[in-house]
Amino acid sequence: MKKRYNKPIFAEEVKLLKAKNMMLKIGVVLLFSIFIWRLILYFNNMFSGDEYNSTIHFFTGLAIMILSFILINTTRRTNRISWRHIGMSDLRTNVISFFVGTILWFIPAVIGLVIALLVGWAEITVTTNLNQLLLSTLILYITVFLIEAFPEELIMRGYIYSHVNAMFPHLKTVIIQTLIFSLFAYFVGAIYSLEQLLFIPGYGFMLGYIRAKSGNVWTSIGFHTVIMTASQIINPMHGHFDVNGVFAIRFFAFNLIPYILGAIALEFIYPKHNWSEIVPINNS
Numbered sequence: 001m002k003k004r005y006n007k008p009i010f011a012e013e014v015k016l017l018k019a020k021n022m023m024l025k026i027g028v029v030l031l032f033s034i035f036i037w038r039l040i041l042y043f044n045n046m047f048s049g050d051e052y053n054s055t056i057h058f059f060t061g062l063a064i065m066i067l068s069f070i071l072i073n074t075t076r077r078t079n080r081i082s083w084r085h086i087g088m089s090d091l092r093t094n095v096i097s098f099f100v101g102t103i104l105w106f107i108p109a110v111i112g113l114v115i116a117l118l119v120g121w122a123e124i125t126v127t128t129n130l131n132q133l134l135l136s137t138l139i140l141y142i143t144v145f146l147i148e149a150f151p152e153e154l155i156m157r158g159y160i161y162s163h164v165n166a167m168f169p170h171l172k173t174v175i176i177q178t179l180i181f182s183l184f185a186y187f188v189g190a191i192y193s194l195e196q197l198l199f200i201p202g203y204g205f206m207l208g209y210i211r212a213k214s215g216n217v218w219t220s221i222g223f224h225t226v227i228m229t230a231s232q233i234i235n236p237m238h239g240h241f242d243v244n245g246v247f248a249i250r251f252f253a254f255n256l257i258p259y260i261l262g263a264i265a266l267e268f269i270y271p272k273h274n275w276s277e278i279v280p281i282n283n284s
Contacts, residue, residue, distance in 0.1 A: 022163050029075060030184060033155050036067045037188040052237045054139055061147030068151030072159050085281050086158040087217030094218040100269065101210060101222025108261035109230065112253030121252065122245030124234070133240050140238070141229045149224040156181050156204070157211040157220045162281060169276045174208035181207075195247070199255070206259050213266040213273055223262070230254055 044060040047053075076086065088094065116122045126133065160180055165173040181204035185191050191200055207220045214220075231254055234241045243249065 019167050022167055025075070025079070026160050026163050026180070029071065029155060029159055030180065032071050033068065034184060034187045036064060036071065040064050040067070041188070054136075054143070058139065058143045058146070061143045061145075065146040065151050068155060072154050075159065081281055086154075086162045087211060087215070088158070089216055089218075093216065097214055097216040097218035098222040100214065101219040101224075102226050104210065104219075104262040104265055105223050105226050105258045108258040109227070109254055111261070112257030113249065115257075116245070116248050116253045121248040122243065124244075124249075125242040126240065127242050128240045136238060136240060137229065137233055140233055141225065144228045144232065145221075145225045148228055149221050152181075153207070153211075153217050153221045153224055156184070157207055158217040161208065161211055161217075162279070165279045166281045167278070169278050170212045170273075171275045174205060174212050177208045178204040195250075199250075202255070202259070206262070209263065210266065212275075213270045215270075227254060227258070 040060055040063050044056060048056045072086070076083070089097070117124065128136075156177060161173060161177050164176050164180075168176065178201055182191075182201050185196075185200045185204075191197050207224060210220045210223055211217055231250055232238070234243050234246065234249065236243075
């Protein structure tokens with residue numbers, strides 16, 4: 001009886017199989033994420049209509065956060081991947097990383113805003129009392145964390161970034177996750193204007209850059225939460241500010257200056273970073 005020999009599996013074939021497996025996992029998570037956002041936003045629009053309702057907005061965010069966490073945690077447990085493999089760390093490090101991400105945006109944004117006001121590119125008038133403004137900002141901050149910052153960063157700069165980085169070095173990973181994030185934004189309806197089309201790719205790249213340099217997804221969560229809270233609170237529908245030159249504020253003060261100064265700061269905070277590194281995901 002003749003013995004049957006299996007053909008040897010070469011290293012390139014193994015690498016290709018792993019890459020296909022990684023892409024399949026990324027695709028599944030991306031599709032489920034789009035489904036979650038579309039489903040919850042459908043019910044949000046059903047109940048709130050065209051008018052902004054902070055309570056409905058809050059519970060919409062809560063629902064998206066819970067479902068997104070279940071999605072990633074279920075996928076993580078199924079694939080036997082630890083939280084550290086998707087950009088998490090211990091509580092102390094996560095809190096510090098969140099604070100770093102917040103400061104990376106806040107200080108440069110204040111500098112940019114002062115410049116924009118001094119040179120006359122924009123004018124801002126507060127149209128409400130301080131207590132109402134602070135309360136509204138706090139509620140919006142928590143809502144943004146729930147509906148955008150935590151779930152999007154957990155999925156995009158956490159799970160998806162880590163899986164792309166298992167195939168490609170950091171720099172390519174930042175670019176690829178930017179494309180995936182832009183695709184996600186399009187399918188959930190976030191790219192609804194030319195301004196958004198110009199904003200989303202650069203925004204996704206910066207968040208990916210922060211994730212790459214810091215190595216912790218909570219840094220990008222902190223940055224994401226504060227930038228979107230500030231961008232939204234000046235919107236007329238909140239009724240707190242009368243703004244002339246809103247594009248100058250959002251583009252120059254809230255994006256361009258924080259991106260430039262934030263990137264420079266990251267070089268000093270995290271000087272040792274290997275952009276050519278590929279980080280494998282080891283199943284536990």
